[in-house]
Amino acid sequence: MQTVFARPESLATVSTHYCPGCTHGIIHRLVGEILDELGVRERTVGIAPVGCAVLAYNYFNCDMIESSHGRATAVATGVKRARPDLCVFTYQGDGDLASIGMGETIHVANRGEKITVIFVNNAIYGMTGGQMAPTTLPGQVATTCPLGREVETAGWPIRMAELLASLRTPAYITRVAVHTPLHVAKAKQVVRKAFQHQLAGRCFSLIEFLSTCPTNWGMTPLEATRWLEANMIPYYPLGEYKTPE
Amino acid sequence: MQNDLICAGFGGQGVLLIGKILAYAGMHEGKEVVWFPSYGPEMRGGTANCSVVISDRAVGSPIIAQPRGLIAMNLPSLDKFEPTVKPGGLIIVNTSLINRSVQRTDVEVLEIPCNAMAMEAGSARAANMVALGAYVGMTAAVQLKEAEELVRETFAQKPKLVDVNLRALHAGHDFAGAHRADQAPTPEVRS
Amino acid sequence: MAKKLMKGCEAIGEAAIQAGCRLFFGYPITPQNEIPEYMAARLPQVGGTFVQAESELAASNMIYGASAAGCRCLTSSSSPGISLMQEAISYMVGSELPAVIVNIMRAGPGLGGILPSQADYRQAVKGGGHGDYRVLVLCPSSVQEAADLVIDAFDLADRYRNPVLVLGDGLIGQMMEPVEFKPRPPVALPPKDWAANGCKGRKPNIINSLYLVPEVCEQVNHRIAARYQVWEEKETRHSGHNLDSKYDLLLVANGSVARVCQTAIDDLKASGVEVGLFRPISLYPFPIKALREAAARAKNVLVVELNMGQMRDDVDSFLQGRVPVHFYGRQGGMMAAPEEVIEQARAILAGRSN
Numbered sequence: 001m002q003t004v005f006a007r008p009e010s011l012a013t014v015s016t017h018y019c020p021g022c023t024h025g026i027i028h029r030l031v032g033e034i035l036d037e038l039g040v041r042e043r044t045v046g047i048a049p050v051g052c053a054v055l056a057y058n059y060f061n062c063d064m065i066e067s068s069h070g071r072a073t074a075v076a077t078g079v080k081r082a083r084p085d086l087c088v089f090t091y092q093g094d095g096d097l098a099s100i101g102m103g104e105t106i107h108v109a110n111r112g113e114k115i116t117v118i119f120v121n122n123a124i125y126g127m128t129g130g131q132m133a134p135t136t137l138p139g140q141v142a143t144t145c146p147l148g149r150e151v152e153t154a155g156w157p158i159r160m161a162e163l164l165a166s167l168r169t170p171a172y173i174t175r176v177a178v179h180t181p182l183h184v185a186k187a188k189q190v191v192r193k194a195f196q197h198q199l200a201g202r203c204f205s206l207i208e209f210l211s212t213c214p215t216n217w218g219m220t221p222l223e224a225t226r227w228l229e230a231n232m233i234p235y236y237p238l239g240e241y242k243t244p245e
Numbered sequence: 246m247q248n249d250l251i252c253a254g255f256g257g258q259g260v261l262l263i264g265k266i267l268a269y270a271g272m273h274e275g276k277e278v279v280w281f282p283s284y285g286p287e288m289r290g291g292t293a294n295c296s297v298v299i300s301d302r303a304v305g306s307p308i309i310a311q312p313r314g315l316i317a318m319n320l321p322s323l324d325k326f327e328p329t330v331k332p333g334g335l336i337i338v339n340t341s342l343i344n345r346s347v348q349r350t351d352v353e354v355l356e357i358p359c360n361a362m363a364m365e366a367g368s369a370r371a372a373n374m375v376a377l378g379a380y381v382g383m384t385a386a387v388q389l390k391e392a393e394e395l396v397r398e399t400f401a402q403k404p405k406l407v408d409v410n411l412r413a414l415h416a417g418h419d420f421a422g423a424h425r426a427d428q429a430p431t432p433e434v435r436s
Numbered sequence: 437m438a439k440k441l442m443k444g445c446e447a448i449g450e451a452a453i454q455a456g457c458r459l460f461f462g463y464p465i466t467p468q469n470e471i472p473e474y475m476a477a478r479l480p481q482v483g484g485t486f487v488q489a490e491s492e493l494a495a496s497n498m499i500y501g502a503s504a505a506g507c508r509c510l511t512s513s514s515s516p517g518i519s520l521m522q523e524a525i526s527y528m529v530g531s532e533l534p535a536v537i538v539n540i541m542r543a544g545p546g547l548g549g550i551l552p553s554q555a556d557y558r559q560a561v562k563g564g565g566h567g568d569y570r571v572l573v574l575c576p577s578s579v580q581e582a583a584d585l586v587i588d589a590f591d592l593a594d595r596y597r598n599p600v601l602v603l604g605d606g607l608i609g610q611m612m613e614p615v616e617f618k619p620r621p622p623v624a625l626p627p628k629d630w631a632a633n634g635c636k637g638r639k640p641n642i643i644n645s646l647y648l649v650p651e652v653c654e655q656v657n658h659r660i661a662a663r664y665q666v667w668e669e670k671e672t673r674h675s676g677h678n679l680d681s682k683y684d685l686l687l688v689a690n691g692s693v694a695r696v697c698q699t700a701i702d703d704l705k706a707s708g709v710e711v712g713l714f715r716p717i718s719l720y721p722f723p724i725k726a727l728r729e730a731a732a733r734a735k736n737v738l739v740v741e742l743n744m745g746q747m748r749d750d751v752d753s754f755l756q757g758r759v760p761v762h763f764y765g766r767q768g769g770m771m772a773a774p775e776e777v778i779e780q781a782r783a784i785l786a787g788r789s790n
Contacts, residue, residue: 012640042636045505057642063632065504066644068527071497074489078501081485082459082509083633104497107490265612269441272614280441280612284467284550305699306692307611308771 008032010041012061019126021214021221024052026178027120027187028059031089034191035062038199044087045079047072049101051093052126070101073108076115087199089116094135095125098160102134105164112169112204116194119160122211123232130216134158137231142216157235161208165241172197172205173242177233179212179225203244210236246301248386249309251326252376253294254318254339259373263316264295266377266395270387271299273394281307292321299386314384316376317343318359337379339372355383355424362416368406371413378417383425389418439616444579444608445470445512447615448538449478451586452510454617457536458484459509461498463491463517466550467606468540471512492517496524496537503533504643506631508590512538514606515556516547522565525599529569529660530645532630534593536586537571538602540609543769551769552605552692554742560603561720561750568657570664572600572671573719577694579613585717587620592671594625596663603719605742607692607771664721673717674726677701683712685781686734686759688727688751690716693742693772700777711781719747724754731759736784738762740777742770 007013010032018024035041041062048056050069057064067075072090080088097105097119108115124142125131132142132149135157139148149157161175172194176187187209194205210232212224219227250267252260261282268280282295296309311331317323318339330336332351341360357379359372366375374396381389396414400406442450449471452460460475476486489495495511502509513521518539528535539560543553560573572592576582582604589600632643647653677698689697694715701711714730716723731737737759739748748763755761764780766772 043634045632045634047501054646057644061640063635063640064642064644065501065632066531066642066646067497067500068523071493071500071524074494074497075501075504077487077489077494078459078461078498078503078509079505079632080501081461081487081498082502082505082507086505086634103490104494107494111487265441268612272439272441278441278614281607282610284606284610302702303698304613304695305702305774306696306771307607308773310773310775 008036010035010044010061012059014058016059017055018052019215021212021224022052023178023209023211024120026184027118027209027211028056030178030184030188030191031091031118032060033188034195037192038195040087040195040199043085044089047076047079047088047090049090049092049096050127051096053091053093053120054127056091070096070099071104072096073101073104073113073115073117077108077111077113080113080115084114087195089118089195091118092120093126094119094121094123094133098134098158105160106167109164109171109204109206110167110169112171114198114201115204116198117206119206119208120211121160121208121236122213123157124213124216126213126216135160137235159236161206161236161241164206170203170244171242172203172244174206174240175208175210175236175238177210177228177238179210179228197244208236210238247298248300248314248384249296249298249312250314250316250380251294251296251309251312252316252318253322253326254292254373256293258293258318259370260293260316260318261295262399263373263377264297266392266399267297267299267380267387269395270391273391274387276300277302277304279304279307292319294322294326314380316380318372318376319343320345323347335383337376337383339376341372355379355421357417357420359417362420363413366412366416367409368413371410374410374413375417375420378414379421382418382421439614441612442579442615443470443610443612444582444604445540445610446474447579447583448512448586448602449474450617451583452536452590453478453482453484455508455587455590457508457510457590458482459499459502459507460484460511461487461489461495461502461509462511463489463495463513465514465517467542468512468514468538468609470609471538471540475510492520493523496521499535500524500528500531500533503528503535504531504631505633506628508594510536510538512540514540514542515544515553518556518559518564525571526565526567526569527645528599529571530567530656531643532597532660533599533643534597535599536589536593536602537599538586538604541603541605543767549769550606552607552742552771553767553769554605554691554693554746555767556603557719557741557743557746560601561722569660570720572596572598572667572721573603574600574673575603575691575717575719576608577691577715579608579611580615581717582608583615583617591623591625594628596667598663603691605692606769668721671718672721672723672726674723675715675717676730677713677715678705678710679712679714679730681705681710681712683710683733684735685711685785686731686737687711687713687740687777687781688716688737688747689713689740690719690747693740696772696774697740697777700774700781703774704778704781709782709785722750722754727751727754728758731755734759736760736762738764738780738784740772741765742772743767
């Protein structure tokens with residue numbers, strides 16, 4: 001019998017803890033497929049964050065390091081500088097990467113560390129139960145902004161891809177979504193490119209994934225998908241923001 | 246037997262360097278040595294000083310509250326450290342830049358125009374070497390030939406400077422020698 | 437390598453290189469800038485890598501990463517920066533990673549001052565960050581000892597898979613003394629088969645300190661704590677001065693201020709007064725047994741520190757009231773002078789002290 005669909009070897013044979021309708025599972029799979037296709041699983045080290053993906057170290061079937069909140073890219077810097085021959089990626093959410101880890105994020109990009117950052121932006125703190133994130137949209141309700149995000153006091157949501165693309169150091173910075181099959185297929189090409197840039201020793205690469213959080217958004221998975229399409233994509237336009245010079 | 250001193254001056258006068266040369270020379274002679282720089286905010290303010298201890302026994306604190314010696318290359322250094330010198334100690338005053346005499350009467354004083362003598366030797370920048378030579382001449386804390394060797398090493402990359410600095414070192418040493426000969430009490434005075 | 441005059445900070449950097457460390461991550465702070473500066477110049481000469489991090493938070497997490505990848509690495513800082521590094525230090529203990537961290541202490545609290553201080557003693561020996569853990573703390577009192585202890589620190593860190601802290605102050609870091617790097621016989625250490633450096637030919641390794649099942653987290657705590665028991669038996673270090681004499685008073689001091697005590701003791705001896713010095717080199721594990729033996733021969737103990745009496749509290753509890761414990765300290769970057777120690781000692785000997 002011919003196998004037409006199987007779990008990538010780069011993903012462990014375990015069930016994840018992610019909520020129904022959350023797109024973390026899709027993003028994990030895309031990374032796993034690309035690690036398989038590039039044949040680098042056995043020389044890859046992944047860095048898990050603090051947040052919903054904290055247990056990613058159980059889901060990827062490669063060497064993994066769990067880092068403290070926001071420091072995944074600093075840890076990745078340590079690994080990559082110690083062992084430039086390894087393929088190193090971080091997997092981080094918006095609170096981890098754009099709030100508590102903002103300093104590390106900007107500097108790792110600006111140093112041009114040859115790593116790949118998988119950044120999952122779902123506009124909310126998921127693991128801690130739905131608090132406001134630096135990427136929460138204006139008016140969007142969260143447990144720490146029960147009346148909706150007020151830009152007068154909380155500021156406007158941070159567009160990480162645009163912010164990092166303003167740095168001069170060569171980099172590959174792209175924003176994608178995974179809420180439709182077509183978007184998933186496009187995103188996979190981007191993930192491949194990002195890892196290829198790293199393996200060629202070319203540059204720092206970061207992919208911002210727009211992701212849903214039905215649980216903390218208080219929506220069904222389908223509603224969440226529509227909300228992402230209607231609200232997130234207009235504020236966070238998809239596309240390549242920076243390619244290496 | 247212990248010699249300790251503070252070398253103090255403006256940044257750029259090379260006081261840290263002559264301190265290091267003394268420490269190195271002491272080490273080469275098999276003595277216990279410590280060199281400790283001022284690294285406080287004054288380091289940014291243009292003045293610099295270091296303490297050096299050259300001893301026969303293990304050196305305790307390198308922070309010398311009452312130094313046996315003081316090389317004062319400028320006025321602020323003399324103002325700051327004159328009161329701290331141990332009674333019976335030595336103060337070397339760079340009279341090229343210091344226009345007052347030492348107030349203390351319980352210390353030995355060598356007034357020496359370091360910058361002027363360095364100019365004569367070939368470079369005003371070698372004033373620190375004049376002071377170093379004078380200190381070695383006054384105290385014999387280390388041997389002159391060790392100091393000479395270190396001057397050669399220090400300027401090995403810039404051979405032109407070796408001779409100038411050696412001349413300055415010797416000028417200081419000779420000056421101290423002449424001073425000591427002048428000061429040496431004759432038997433008649435003693436009796 | 438012949439004897440050379442080196443600043444404490446430079447000797448620490450060279451010692452790390454001699455120990456096979458090829459990675460340094462750090463952030464500037466006085467009075468330890470000569471360590472990153474030395475490494476920035478020296479590491480490229482030996483094929484190593486220097487990274488100036490954006491903060492101490494980042495620097496310490498970079499060594500977390502480099503250590504997780506199985507490589508020897510160093511970071512250094514001074515008190516305020518070490519506070520920021522406590523996050524990564526706690527994570528490294530939790531993840532059972534070796535690391536060497538150098539703290540060239542300055543005065544606190546807050547921004548404090550840049551002059552010598554021992555105000556981080558308690559932070560160093562009690563753990564320092566969140567969670568129930570310890571790091572091995574080594575405290576040199578000369579440049580040569582700083583160099584030797586840094587080399588030992590790398591071996592100890594690898595042997596026990598735990599961070600080791602080398603604790604000095606501005607005096608140790610800034611002064612120059614002769615130092616010599618003698619060839620050392622290789623030390624047999626366990627292989628780093630736990631490292632996250634690519635899973636070719638084996639199951640993936642996971643470096644982690646998250647244990648959501650309390651029974652498991654408790655077991656991990658016990659496993660980590662078991663090594664402290666081993667340290668207390670095998671890894672205590674101490675030194676002393678004039679301990680052969682018939683002393684009535686025992687000084688207890690560490691690091692830079694122990695040198696001052698040594699001078700005071702020599703001066704007292706010259707005037708016919710015998711005082712001993714007990715100097716712990718490992719501040720954790722503290723050489724408790726040796727301290728008790730030395731103190732048993734004294735009528736009084738005087739702890740001298742550059743803080744408000746942090747080690748005094750420990751000495752007090754170790755001696756369990758067997759000998760009265762007195763304290764003399766300077767703070768804020770002030771260095772105790774031998775004369776001050778002599779005065780305190782004489783007062784205690786004359787029964788005039790607190």
